[in-house]
Amino acid sequence: MARKRVGNKRERIIAAAAKLFGEKDYHDTTTAKIAESAGVAAGTIYIYFRSKEELLVAVFEEFLGRHMDRLREGVEREKTPRDKLMRLLTLGLELMEDNPDSARIFLSQLRQSTKMITVVVKRSSRAYKDIIEEILTECARAGVCRDVNVPAASSMLFGAFQNTVLDWVAHECSYSLTDLSGDLSEFVLHGICCESTEEKGAVQ
Amino acid sequence: MARKRVGNKRERIIAAAAKLFGEKDYHDTTTAKIAESAGVAAGTIYIYFRSKEELLVAVFEEFLGRHMDRLREGVEREKTPRDKLMRLLTLGLELMEDNPDSARIFLSQLRQSTKMITVVVKRSSRAYKDIIEEILTECARAGVCRDVNVPAASSMLFGAFQNTVLDWVAHECSYSLTDLSGDLSEFVLHGICCESTEEKGAVQ
């Protein structure tokens, strides 16, 4: 149980940090407030994390680790590259809708600098992009995709996705994010794949 | 000449701030360093700006004010909505490529919080979005556009654009940004408009 308590503490700190970093921002959140919110002493944070910066990184990794699997899993259950792409976007929006705090960090802090953070964040968000690029490459190979510049397209897709979520957060999550699933999918599918209503009609 | 000196100082401070905010980030940039880099005394900043925060806002507005007109102008010179959209994206990339410092701020700081900043930034970036939404609405009316959710599409488009620039910045501006003009235009045009010569031909 003592062991459990320990794990408990690390988790509680990460959870508190995620909440607070999301509410304010990295610089406006003090380690003191995180400790208080996590119900631990100020010094305790430094037993689990070397620095405040490392805590932020841990928050990211926790977020990614927790969701990336679900994402990859969901994607792989689909058969066609096209469906995979759709599933990726839909699941992504669902994930964000369920974790507004994490979403906030993912989006806002993603663009803060300070060397170390930047580096780690790049590495972390790399995971996301990897999935995207994988699918796009698959699409390209399958011929369902126009001959796009994969990294560029992946970046655009990611940007479109991010901004959709960002707007939702900026509007204080006052509407359903998953309702935009269709709009986003359509935008992306048309932007990347050679599909359109006309073609669908043609298929019939 | 005295007049010039004065204007000069304000400008130099803004320029120095733009450079430094872009290199590091708002919190890692001290007013002392800005002053030094601008070649003025520490206190001088506070003759022209009420606070560090207000200086950041000024940097934004300077950036927008300087470019928004060129953007709007270039767009309006085009005839068809489709060409307008293309021109918007192309010009946007050109602008960013020519002002990497401003670009950095525009992209990174855009997502920082602190009430006041957020408010002003929203107002500022509103200008950008207004242009986009205008064009999209025009496209919709002209029928060259699928029946999209204009604000949502606009947000996605903006995100795709931003991320394209962000990647470029993250790669230390080591390649030509405008070279991606074609990729971006195509992505957006397909994503939003119901056109593409190849497909049209294919349908027939």
Added chain:
Amino acid sequence: MARKRVGNKRERIIAAAAKLFGEKDYHDTTTAKIAESAGVAAGTIYIYFRSKEELLVAVFEEFLGRHMDRLREGVEREKTPRDKLMRLLTLGLELMEDNPDSARIFLSQLRQSTKMITVVVKRSSRAYKDIIEEILTECARAGVCRDVNVPAASSMLFGAFQNTVLDWVAHECSYSLTDLSGDLSEFVLHGICCESTEEKGAVQ
């Protein structure tokens, strides 16, 4: 002992502040110097006091809290209003003589402004005046006192007292303050009460 250490620090800061505020004045005393003089780090002050201003207030309250009881107690031990008045003045001078630093603050800072301070100081010195007015009222009721305007007389009495101490402080405490006890008592007693053995005898 840990408990003692803590209390010790707060006390040491207050003592150091009392000393320095007395020597220079509020604005010429830096928090850095107070910390140094108290043998603590600069930041430690802010663990115990929210601001420099609040520290000043604490110094006052410490002073009043420490002495007011002794004063009130001594006064109440006396039987006649006249003796109470004398005891008040005598004890007051003794108190000041024993705590020159506190005396300095009590006298000099008492007349500084800045809203918050003013308010608290008014409240604090109110305690002093309350005792005085109480006694005067008692005197009036007992008929040993001319028909004076109590608040006005109290104010004059307080002023006479204060200035006596102030002069002593201005002369660098180079003479015995309590030696003036007689002069002050006589001044006040004649000024307020209708008595003096000599005169009474003379009248007859």
Added chain:
Amino acid sequence: MARKRVGNKRERIIAAAAKLFGEKDYHDTTTAKIAESAGVAAGTIYIYFRSKEELLVAVFEEFLGRHMDRLREGVEREKTPRDKLMRLLTLGLELMEDNPDSARIFLSQLRQSTKMITVVVKRSSRAYKDIIEEILTECARAGVCRDVNVPAASSMLFGAFQNTVLDWVAHECSYSLTDLSGDLSEFVLHGICCESTEEKGAVQ
């Protein structure tokens, strides 16, 4: 006229300083605000005064110089020492009532430190005390006065006077100060001179 303008400026600066020092306090009043209120440029102050401190001194001296003569004159017009004392107090209160701003400085700033100021202030208020001591000595010689310690009594008298005015200022000058003339005179006369209503009756 140019000459007059100059004199005008010095005066305007002193007047503005008197007003502002009275409203806030020395440290809360910036030279910038004084300049603005006086309708001159910031640098102009330093043509007439070597420093802010020297300006404060000038304000005092202006105040004293302007009133001391009236005071001394009024006092000398009286015949008996007792009347002189009364006139001194009455005139003093009138002066204060007519110049609340100056009064405020006279009272509050009088007790601020910073070496130089203290020194000059001592010298300045010396003038006041000189008049008082003069009269008291005269009283003593004439036998209308108990055998008091003249400097001590003078100090008490001054304190009683000051505090009476201070209370008035603290109550925002909301009542008539000169109305207290009687109370103050009586307090002082009884406190120092061997006079009282009973005695007056006895004399007859």
Added chain:
DNA sequence: AATGAATGAGTCTTCATTCAT
């Protein structure tokens, strides 16, 4: 004499981090 933009030393305060218990 007058201006007012510019200066830069000086201050309060915050907060990540440490360490004795």
Added chain:
DNA sequence: AATGAATGAAGACTCATTCAT
């Protein structure tokens, strides 16, 4: 492992004073 009092470096901002015009 946990605590939380203590640290002290760092930073935004103010303002008396100067000086080129």
